[in-house]
Amino acid sequence: MEIECLPVRMISKSSAETEQIGFKLGAFLRSPAGAKTVLLYGDLGTGKTTLIKGIASAFGIEKRDVGSASYVMVAEYETEPPFYHIDLYRLESHAAVDAAGIWEYIDTGGVAVIEWAERLSGETEKAVKVRISHVAENEREIVIEGIDNNGDD
Numbered sequence: 001m002e003i004e005c006l007p008v009r010m011i012s013k014s015s016a017e018t019e020q021i022g023f024k025l026g027a028f029l030r031s032p033a034g035a036k037t038v039l040l041y042g043d044l045g046t047g048k049t050t051l052i053k054g055i056a057s058a059f060g061i062e063k064r065d066v067g068s069a070s071y072v073m074v075a076e077y078e079t080e081p082p083f084y085h086i087d088l089y090r091l092e093s094h095a096a097v098d099a100a101g102i103w104e105y106i107d108t109g110g111v112a113v114i115e116w117a118e119r120l121s122g123e124t125e126k127a128v129k130v131r132i133s134h135v136a137e138n139e140r141e142i143v144i145e146g147i148d149n150n151g152d153d
C-alpha cells in the first residue's frame, strides 16, 4: 500500500511547532492506513524526542511521560495500538542492536518510533522516515518521507 502525500518538507520555528507536527504525524500513524514504524534521523539535540512527544500525545500519552529514552532504550506504553519509543543512541553496532532485542518491538502490531534509526541493522515493513536538521537556534527543517518495503508498489 502506498503512503500518499509524502515526502513533505517543513520548517519548524519552535519546539511547540515541532510537537504539533509530531501530533499530526501521530494521528496518521493511528489511522488504519498508517505506517507502523517511524525512523528518525538527526544530530544530537535537533528535536527527535520533541517530535516524539507530539506523536505520543496523539496516542493519549502525556508529553511529560516521554523522556529521553537514551537510558531506557525502549519505553513501552500500553496504548491501543501499543506505542514503543526506542532510542538506539547507545548501541554502536548493528550486532548490539540485534542483541538488544529491538526487533521484538518492530512490525509486531504496535507503532515503533525509533531515534538514531541509522543504527538499525535490517529493514522494516512499512515505515515513515523523518529527518530533522538544525537551521538556527529555534529553527529546524523537518523532512517526512513515506516508504514501502512490502515490494508491492
Ligand SMILES: Nc1ncnc2c1ncn2[C@@H]1O[C@H](COP(=O)(O)OP(=O)(O)OP(=O)(O)O)[C@@H](O)[C@H]1O
Residues within 6 Å of the ligand: 012, 013, 014, 015, 016, 017, 018, 042, 043, 044, 045, 046, 047, 048, 049, 050, 051, 068, 115, 137, 138, 139, 140
Ligand atoms: N524548532 C524546534 N524544534 C524542536 N526542538 C527545538 C526547536 N527549537 C529549539 N528546540 C530545542 O532543541 C532541543 C531538542 O531536544 P531533543 O531532546 O528533542 O533532541 P533530540 O534530537 O531527541 O536529542 P538527542 O539526540 O540527544 O536524543 C530542545 O531543547 C528544544 O527545546
Ligand SMILES: [Mg+2]
Residues within 6 Å of the ligand: 048, 049, 050, 068, 069, 115
Ligand atoms: Mg532524543
